[in-house]
Amino acid sequence: MPQAWHLKSRPNGTPTADNFEFKDVALPELGDGMVRVRNHWLSVDPYMRGRMNDVKSYVPPFQIGEPLEGGAVGEVVESRSPDFQLGDTVMHMMGWRDEAVVPAQALNKLPSIPGVEPQAFLGNLGLTGGTAYWGLLDAAKAKAGDIVFVSAAAGAVGSAVVQIAKAKGMTVIGSAGGADKVAFVKSLGADECIDYKAGVPLVKALSEVAPKGIDVYFDNVGGEHLDAALALARRDARFAICGMIEGYNSGTPTQLRYIMRVIAMRVMLKGFIYTDYLPRNGEFYGEMGPWVASGAVKGRDTVVEGLEKTPDAFLGLFTGANTGKMLVKL
Numbered sequence: 001m002p003q004a005w006h007l008k009s010r011p012n013g014t015p016t017a018d019n020f021e022f023k024d025v026a027l028p029e030l031g032d033g034m035v036r037v038r039n040h041w042l043s044v045d046p047y048m049r050g051r052m053n054d055v056k057s058y059v060p061p062f063q064i065g066e067p068l069e070g071g072a073v074g075e076v077v078e079s080r081s082p083d084f085q086l087g088d089t090v091m092h093m094m095g096w097r098d099e100a101v102v103p104a105q106a107l108n109k110l111p112s113i114p115g116v117e118p119q120a121f122l123g124n125l126g127l128t129g130g131t132a133y134w135g136l137l138d139a140a141k142a143k144a145g146d147i148v149f150v151s152a153a154a155g156a157v158g159s160a161v162v163q164i165a166k167a168k169g170m171t172v173i174g175s176a177g178g179a180d181k182v183a184f185v186k187s188l189g190a191d192e193c194i195d196y197k198a199g200v201p202l203v204k205a206l207s208e209v210a211p212k213g214i215d216v217y218f219d220n221v222g223g224e225h226l227d228a229a230l231a232l233a234r235r236d237a238r239f240a241i242c243g244m245i246e247g248y249n250s251g252t253p254t255q256l257r258y259i260m261r262v263i264a265m266r267v268m269l270k271g272f273i274y275t276d277y278l279p280r281n282g283e284f285y286g287e288m289g290p291w292v293a294s295g296a297v298k299g300r301d302t303v304v305e306g307l308e309k310t311p312d313a314f315l316g317l318f319t320g321a322n323t324g325k326m327l328v329k330l
Helices: 047-051 118-122 127-139 156-167 179-187 202-209 223-232 274-294 307-316
Strands: 003-007 020-024 034-043 072-079 089-092 099-103 147-150 171-176 192-195 214-219 233-241 268-271 301-305 325-329
Touching (some): 003 307, 089 118, 118 325, 156 179, 214 223, 301 307
Parallel strands (some): 147 171, 233 268
Antiparallel strands (some): 003 020
């Protein structure tokens, strides 16, 4: 019997194991245009925390008692669609489960690229890589010669931002937690990397490695990192606001001491969502695909084995358990 993780209750603050329930699911019969997929890789991502709240957002909230959803890569095992054959490798959004029946129009058949593993389409060739690419190059209008500051630079999106920025001729300063993650960020080509767990105030730490200030900030964290970026912003700095994981589980409002610098430095803050750019995905694949295939942009995955461990993998996102992309392998 297929199994899936369901939302048992809405989290109050940081989610716990009690918010999830593992249950058997009965898959519907395959009608015309439907495909049954056996999942091999699941993605867990910080944005899923927002969907656990019963609030309006850019995607509907998860429903109590219903299976959770997320990116997944799997194999077609039954098809009533002429567009998909047995054995096709596909990506879809029916994750948090081992099998799913999916409408053909909700599936993407993955191309075979030499040197690229299928799970890369959940990382640097998927939502995380696309988020990094469009946020940096379109939302923030980053260009060669810019000084770029990236928070959560050892994470899935941040590590892609570091490498894209270097490929485009930018100076890159990252922020990561702990010596191992700092070393990882530097191995990707970052010119400098702050250890935000070292006990030095972020404004001081950033000013030491960016004495000339910053032109671009790619924000994955919010809070103190955003404030430090405002403090060091140069004239006409551009901020791409991707995520604010520091505040996802907190009811405390963000306080920014340096927000007035938005006026003095004419700072542009732009929020964006990956799906805004789906019509332009051909541009993304055209540039990112060769980078990934050649190794110019590398990915590091943190892999948790087994469907039963999916909530553990998700909760690990909020404690820094991942370097690079957090994946569940079935």
